[in-house]
Amino acid sequence: MARESKKARAERAGEIYELLADEYPDAHCELDFRSAFQLAVATILSAQTTDQRVNSVTPTLFNAYPDAKALASADQADVEEIIRSTGFFRNKAKSVIGFARGLMAEHAGKVPESMEDLSALPGVGRKTANVILGNAFGLAEGVVVDTHVKRLSTLLDLTREKTPEKIEQDLMELFDRDHWTMLSHLLIWHGRRVCIARRPKCEECVVSHLCPSSRV
Ligand code: SF4
Numbered sequence: 001m002a003r004e005s006k007k008a009r010a011e012r013a014g015e016i017y018e019l020l021a022d023e024y025p026d027a028h029c030e031l032d033f034r035s036a037f038q039l040a041v042a043t044i045l046s047a048q049t050t051d052q053r054v055n056s057v058t059p060t061l062f063n064a065y066p067d068a069k070a071l072a073s074a075d076q077a078d079v080e081e082i083i084r085s086t087g088f089f090r091n092k093a094k095s096v097i098g099f100a101r102g103l104m105a106e107h108a109g110k111v112p113e114s115m116e117d118l119s120a121l122p123g124v125g126r127k128t129a130n131v132i133l134g135n136a137f138g139l140a141e142g143v144v145v146d147t148h149v150k151r152l153s154t155l156l157d158l159t160r161e162k163t164p165e166k167i168e169q170d171l172m173e174l175f176d177r178d179h180w181t182m183l184s185h186l187l188i189w190h191g192r193r194v195c196i197a198r199r200p201k202c203e204e205c206v207v208s209h210l211c212p213s214s215r216v
Pocket residue numbers: 155156194195196200201202205206207208209211212213214215
């Protein structure tokens with residue numbers, strides 16, 4: 001494939017964004033939450049599973065442990081039992097309790113609003129921090145790079161990097177800051193509905209004419 005200039009890639013990225021935004025005007029975070037605390041816990045639970053699976057356990061979890069104070073003093077085995085179906089439940093139980101304890105110890109039980117403070121908490125990496133900042137606080141500090149964002153930005157040749165951190169940097173350069181949070185939602189929605197991992201529906205794809213991986 002001929003090398004694309006930086007400018008041409010940025011223009012193509014802008015067109016892709018507009019077309020996906022038209023296609024999915026309601027794109028949003030599909031985890032159910034009512035507070036930054038709930039979103040943080042749900043995001044930690046969402047590793048290696050679907051948002052639907054997480055949404056099926058969080059009502060029970062948040063009923064039993066409505067805030068950081070309650071979760072910080074939870075019995076790990078009880079939490080494990082509730083979240084078992086999300087997989088990796090022992091580690092996840094440890095992570096969400098550790099997160100709640102960190103909140104109590106460092107932030108009086110309140111979820112902090114900065115990347116630095118969030119990513120210093122147990123169980124929270126840059127991806128989770130980006131989800132919380134973008135969706136609970138409306139702050140664009142970065143782009144959430146999950147498995148869909150990684151796969152689609154590669155297929156669309158928006159990046160040739162391999163690690164989430166470097167992919168995120170490429171996307172941050174290509175897209176306006178006020179699009180960063182929505183960009184992840186759009187790529188995730190497209191990845192779940194059309195650009196499906198094992199059988200991308202290129203013939204139904206609104207950005208196929210802008211996609212170097214298109215099969216049509
Ligand atoms: S054209 Fe095909 S590979 Fe490219 S984004 Fe669309 S569905 Fe995915």
